Amino acid sequence: MSAVPVETSRDRRRQAIIEVARRIFLENGYGATSMSSIAAAVGGSKGTLYAYFRSKTELFSAVVQDISGQFGETEFSLAVQGSDLKRDLIAIGSRLMTFIRRPEAMAMQRLVIGEAERFPELGQAFYDAGPRRKLAALATAFETLMEQGRLRRGDPTLAAEHFFALCQARGHHRVLWNVGPAPDAKHLRAEIEISVQAFCDAYAPSLAPLPVAERQGCEPRSKPHSLASV
Amino acid sequence: MSAVPVETSRDRRRQAIIEVARRIFLENGYGATSMSSIAAAVGGSKGTLYAYFRSKTELFSAVVQDISGQFGETEFSLAVQGSDLKRDLIAIGSRLMTFIRRPEAMAMQRLVIGEAERFPELGQAFYDAGPRRKLAALATAFETLMEQGRLRRGDPTLAAEHFFALCQARGHHRVLWNVGPAPDAKHLRAEIEISVQAFCDAYAPSLAPLPVAERQGCEPRSKPHSLASV
DNA sequence: AAAAAACCGTACTGTACGGTACGAATATCT
DNA sequence: AGATATTCGTACCGTACAGTACGGTTTTTT
Numbered sequence: 391m392s393a394v395p396v397e398t399s400r401d402r403r404r405q406a407i408i409e410v411a412r413r414i415f416l417e418n419g420y421g422a423t424s425m426s427s428i429a430a431a432v433g434g435s436k437g438t439l440y441a442y443f444r445s446k447t448e449l450f451s452a453v454v455q456d457i458s459g460q461f462g463e464t465e466f467s468l469a470v471q472g473s474d475l476k477r478d479l480i481a482i483g484s485r486l487m488t489f490i491r492r493p494e495a496m497a498m499q500r501l502v503i504g505e506a507e508r509f510p511e512l513g514q515a516f517y518d519a520g521p522r523r524k525l526a527a528l529a530t531a532f533e534t535l536m537e538q539g540r541l542r543r544g545d546p547t548l549a550a551e552h553f554f555a556l557c558q559a560r561g562h563h564r565v566l567w568n569v570g571p572a573p574d575a576k577h578l579r580a581e582i583e584i585s586v587q588a589f590c591d592a593y594a595p596s597l598a599p600l601p602v603a604e605r606q607g608c609e610p611r612s613k614p615h616s617l618a619s620v
Numbered sequence: 621m622s623a624v625p626v627e628t629s630r631d632r633r634r635q636a637i638i639e640v641a642r643r644i645f646l647e648n649g650y651g652a653t654s655m656s657s658i659a660a661a662v663g664g665s666k667g668t669l670y671a672y673f674r675s676k677t678e679l680f681s682a683v684v685q686d687i688s689g690q691f692g693e694t695e696f697s698l699a700v701q702g703s704d705l706k707r708d709l710i711a712i713g714s715r716l717m718t719f720i721r722r723p724e725a726m727a728m729q730r731l732v733i734g735e736a737e738r739f740p741e742l743g744q745a746f747y748d749a750g751p752r753r754k755l756a757a758l759a760t761a762f763e764t765l766m767e768q769g770r771l772r773r774g775d776p777t778l779a780a781e782h783f784f785a786l787c788q789a790r791g792h793h794r795v796l797w798n799v800g801p802a803p804d805a806k807h808l809r810a811e812i813e814i815s816v817q818a819f820c821d822a823y824a825p826s827l828a829p830l831p832v833a834e835r836q837g838c839e840p841r842s843k844p845h846s847l848a849s850v
Numbered sequence: 851a852a853a854a855a856a857c858c859g860t861a862c863t864g865t866a867c868g869g870t871a872c873g874a875a876t877a878t879c880t
Numbered sequence: 881a882g883a884t885a886t887t888c889g890t891a892c893c894g895t896a897c898a899g900t901a902c903g904g905t906t907t908t909t910t
Contacts, residue, residue, distance in 0.1 A: 591821060
């Protein structure tokens, strides 16, 4: 644990390379991106590039890690504060969708999904840093609501997944498959309002508790994401 | 409209090539698949390959079209026949999930999503042939149920999308991102049972009708998928 | 059987890639 | 200023790729 996070010039340069590389990887995909083009865009030489990253896969890995970190660190409230549950959920859903539907975020998802079979660690790292964290935060909020009797009892994590799924139901696959334009703010809002209504009805506290299914392994709960090598 | 679908030997060979190419594309992705390897796997020469397909992109397009066709043509009942709605929905959900979670189907989704930005027509064609059709069939069934007062009134297509989303909620993203193993049959079943329960509660006929949001353009209803060129 | 078409194997072209080598230029540190 | 580390530009290596060319061979048609 170093006390002061020294920001050497090397670190800055490394970060600059990552940011340029990110743009190009996101635009062109992994296979269609050449190290030469990255070096040219970064304004340096290829030799320098290889002084910072030993290979193309290592640079790619660094880029995905970097974005994953941003995904995880981008905080927005997932807490339910007010007395109007529906209203709060609409706000949460809007923030979530606005966040993950940004063009850059979509490009990232396409990139990681497309390479998930060849770079399994990256899919894992991205999921851990992004979706898993958000789901966990949401689940915590839902757990409290369940205990307060404001939400139907059941598996809080599954409730979070259901909430997320309902919010994405209409638009996400279209966007993922690049079918038609992304919904504008107005449609997104209407979409979420109906989804939240459906969610609130499905999880009305007056209903009998939902069964809690045993969860299949693969939850490294307290392991953020090491990803030492790729 | 030719009266008889003559199956020439050329057609058969073309189909054989497509089937081999499909396997290799699905295994390796678009960029990492070479025409030479396809020719070798097909047992022919590269010249022959180019006698059937003018370019790599054209072959890729043919492959995606072919699979899309299979996705669309693979029929399984999405109708609700019995008096036990929940039971029928569980059966439908199971069939749907089993179908789209096959390793080949998952590889296909990853492939199309990964290339969706560079081959927009393919994303569209796949969506039209696969998900859109299933959703439309399900929506038809739901519309009837709504009219019969067995399901809450609202937009039937949105209801189908919600149903689909709830069924996928837990496992799909994990599978798409290649995080952990795919759920086995037992877990899948339990997952779907809870999802269907939530859906039935969200769409209980006793609830007030859901608002019907105006749908954003991009529904070429009566246009199957031409995809003349890529 | 003769003619036509399709196919095969192989070699080739041009290009692009990941990665390396190296001397010159530049910046950084003491 | 002098020593040191870093960066630059460029050329290069080996490889692999999409796509073409072509002569010999098999299959199909007439």
